[in-house]
Amino acid sequence: MISKNNNIDVLIIGAGPAGLAAAIRAKEEGVSNVTIIERDKVLGGLLHQCIHNGFGLWYFGQDMAGPEYAKKFIDRVKEMGINILLDSMVLNITPNKKVTFCNQNGVQTLNPKAIVLAMGCRERTRESIMVSGNRPAGVFTAGTAQRFVNVEGYIPGKEVVILGSGDIGMIMARRLTLEGLNVKAVVEVLPYVGGLIRNEVQCLHDFDIDILLKHTVSWIHGKERVEGVTISEIDNNMMPIAGTEKDVDCDTLILSVGLIPENELSTMAGVKLDPITNGPIVDEYRMTNISGIFAGGNVVQVHDLVDNVSWESEIAGFNAARYAKGEKFQEGAIKLIPGENIRYIVPQVISGKEDVTLYMRVKDPKEMVMVKVGDVIKKTERVVKPSSMLTYDLSYEKHLSKLPQDTKEIMINCEEKGK
């Protein structure tokens, strides 16, 4: 075991969908030692608790549940002879790529040639959004509740209100209904549903679960255990409007109020983060500002489809393997600048010398817009929404080679038509 850990070409941190895909792709590139390090006892990460369907429609052309999707990758990882360190927590990464971890055998330091960050993301909490009221038992983030129900075999209460209409929130509304709980409402501060349309239809409408848009939970009642919540309309500053309060009895409040890429290790390694995505600033190879440290999946940007997580991480895995073999990369000479109604773009930097896929999110939902990538792509979109990621393929031959030699920036705008 120890010797196997000595000459690592590519070390993958995290064995969720991102880590698994990156490891496979790196190994395919012909490097001999690809190692995955994972804190859980099993490979697959969050996919194990995602027992609903909707995974793999794009990647495999097949509708699968999370564990099925994971199994496809796990089987491949095992077949390929990828080295696996389970039940092992990474404690530190240095800018010169020394990785310290611990498990029940002790603390060890690894010195891989390249690293892929694939730690995924975590959920925003009640405290971070400062929901007013008591602090009783019975307030859970959606992912934690999902783990209890689907992995541990326990349910958090009888009557539930869900704050936030992110995908996990809506999926939990359905899951808990099927478990016999009474989901009294899904409450969303935005004027539109936060997650995918298919989840709105299949998880809420099909189960007659009410969704209250432009509302929030303005108070949590119950000193020791949740006894109810107050739901209020909100004003344009997201503050509850006095006089609109409605009390709802419930014993559980579930929060699906956003995800934050988990980059504490990245920061230790000196990796620079994008303040909008909260993920590393990466180039088209998914390399960060630290040479040899790559990143893929939800640690870079919160995706709405696991298929995109897999694809993005493959880029990181592929290039980490190339890096380990000593290949050189084109320099990231061109910055991509979010313009009108664009919240962010990944990658943030490109070389301009290779084909690249851009992932973007808009700020506000709009209909009939023109998305302009500099002057090289102009595309009409019928509907754009913050919850649906936009992807555009930039080809070197068709687009990038047409740019003037000294191009330093490309601005991307999402303009209303007729402007």
Place this chain on the structure above:
Amino acid sequence: MKNNMEADLVIIGGGIAGTAIARELSKYKLKTILVEKNYALTNGQTKTATASIYSGLVMIGSLIAKSILLKPGEPLYNPDGFKMRWCESGFKEWPKVFDDLDIKYLRLPVLVFARNEDELEGLDYYEKVAQQMGEEYVNSYRKVTRDEIFELEPNLTKNAIRGLYDENHLVDAFPPEIAIAMAENAKQNGVEIILDAEVKNISKHNAHHIVETKQGNIKTNYIINCAGGYADKIAQMGGGCDFKFNYKTSTLMIFDKNKRSLLNSMVRTPCKPGYLEFLKPTAHGNLIGTSGSYGTVDGCEDTEIILKDGIEGAKGVSDLVPGVTRKDVINLWRGVRAFGTKEPDDYLVEFSPFNEKLINIVLRAPGIAGSLGLSKHVVEMLKGAGLTIEEKSNFNPKRKAIPKFSELSDEERNELIKKDPLYGHVICRCETVTEGEIVEAIRRGAISEQGIKFRTRAGMGRCKRGFCGPRVIEILARELNIPITEVVKRSYNSVLIPYKAKELLLEKEEALVR
């Protein structure tokens, strides 16, 4: 449920007063029992305190801020009162106790600064108060210019004009850690600690009391009422109560550890009556801060978070250090400070006028600093009342903390893991807390999520138990040999996960069949 328990003394309440007195009494040949109504020690004012132990500029600020409780014309402080004397002596004595009990603490400089005319006047008032309080206070600080301010605190708001700087009159520690360490040391030395033991009734007989608790009756000679915000209820049960409470509240916020490097000292604007605003590093590497007025509330349980206070508080803190924003808040709470009406500006420590064997104790903020002096005074009171008090020869003043994996060197970590592989299994990723630490906390008496949290910091990080929550519940159930559906947050009626999967479906089905 235990029966026929007997003691010389029963301490009611497991906050700072109760645990400090328990430890002090454990030096003597006495049978002492401490009863706490919750599943974890420190559930009231102690757990919501900031744990500043101070003299110097912070004391001046504290006196000014809390002067709203004074009657018109009353002086800002009473140098001969319990509070002032024990806070002063406590500031000097606590670090030794922290060392003995292996409690983590941090000495911090204090920078009080002004951004405008109004706050400059505030600085002048600080100096005036220092003059009144004497040489020790006048010499506790020096004046600093704008340039010096930015040398000391480069990340401070550029609006700073000038300030006062106090290098060594503030110590920070984590209040529940202090109380739990006191309790553990008391237990080592023979004090019995019983959780989930709410006092239901107290009856007085000729030479003794019967304290009826949820865990059984205790026959005792003396009772020490350390029930904090419930001290009035206990006093009443013990024969009568001659005090009430005024309740003041303020919101405190904890900021992400990744902002710790922005500050070297406690930074604050001058306190005004009823108003305080500060940001400071904690002993455990976060920042803690507040900005706002003391509110008045009806009771000691009125601790609900208020969104507006959180937003305004975070804004106030950002106005001190712009690099810290609302986005960095990982926890917030509202603490209630109960101020007894009988001694509004001092601690109330006396035998009940209605019961010569019951001592009523009502601390007021700052309470932790003064609790050492309090504990020694209580022993004197008991002696004075005729209780035979004999020192033990084998009192052990030292207590070892649970090993903190996150703070150890790799060599130390390896040694620990070799002894017990559970120390190689990280459960809380934000605070890097291992299963070994959690199991040790349970061995030391933790029976709730909060008990684990306060002993190990598991769940105190930025994800707020999102990751470690289910794992901690599992370990608690396993180690306590109870079903997961019975694991609680902090009290008997705060069950976290009440049902097994399918349980509700089966219930519904059975209802249909019937």
